[in-house]
Amino acid sequence: MTVTGDWIDRLAEAKGTLARSSTAERVADVLRGHIMEGAMAPGARLSEEAIGAALGVSRNTLRESFRLLGHERLLVHEFHRGVFVARPGVEDVIDLYRVRRALELSALRGAERAPVEAVERVGAAVREGEEALRRSDWWGVGTANMHFHQAIAGLGGSPRIDEIMRQLLAELRLVFHVMAAPRDFHAPYLEHNRAIYELLRDGAPDAAADRLAEYLDVAERQLVDAFGRLDGSSAPGGEPE
Structure with a gap:
């Protein structure tokens, strides 16, 4: 699978945000953002020519950004084949949720x-997800969910935690591609997100954390089970476009 078409068109829109x-x-920030929004599927091959032209950057700059994202487990370089979006596995799911509990519940x-x-900002992400639901935009629901959890981690006001969470959520979005029925996976969590926000807003952060802890346990089990069902020769079901 290669990265082509409207994804590259959307990437070109970010060109103006980059300094000369x-x-x-x-x-790397731009590419990570597109991964977190679900635009790049696990195993997709990245074209240096197409991405470099879209962003107006040199090949050396692009290769360095690929190297940075490789350290974040988002990209992998295969000798004589090129650079590909990483394919997370069940061990990654377990570790990602271990880190999520440490960051989000503490926040x-x-x-x-x-x-x-x-x-x-937590409430705004909830409303974003509900609006995407009304449009039946499941890609948008997934992205709003990323924004919700980024906002939860951001409650502590730590730039370092914010940076770690951005990296973690990008990797998590790759994990979500394993779900064959994104609507069934994402929709129930909108209700949980609103309940967590309302508890937080109403001054009950411990109750909000308890609700999130249950939520994370369920989501982790769903993803682990999905990887268990995934046949080694088949590709993940992926998220809708």
């Missing part, structure tokens, strides 16, 4: 000190 002297870190339990605007 673009760094590999900025390019919620300490949210009594969170500023109002940080709490409102």
Whole structure:
């Protein structure tokens, strides 16, 4: 599978956000964002020519950004074949959810000190997901869910945690491609997201954390089971376009 078509068109829209002297870190941010939005499927081959032209960056800059994303487990380089989007496995699911519990539950339990605007970012992500649901936009629902969890981690006001969470959520979005029925997977969590937000808004962060802990347990089991059902010769069902 190669990365072509409208994904490259959307990538070109980010060209204006890059400074004239673009760094590999900025390019990596753009590519990571597209992975987190579900635009790049596991196993997709990345074309240096197409992506470099879309972003207007040199091959050396692009290769450095690929190297950075490789360290984040988002891309893999195969000798004589090229660069591909990573294919996470069940071990990755278990580890990702271990880290999510450490970051997100801690952020919620300490949210009594969170500023109002940080709490409102959680609410905005909930509303984003509900609006995507009304449009039957399951790609959009998945992206809103990423924004919800980024906002949860952001309650602590730590730039370092924010950066770790962005990397983690991009990898998690690759995991979600294993779900053959994205609607059935994503839709129930919108209700949970709203309940967590309302508990947080109403001054019950510990109850919100308890609700999220149950939610993460269920989601992890669903994903582990999906990988268990996945035949080694078949591709993941993926998210809708």
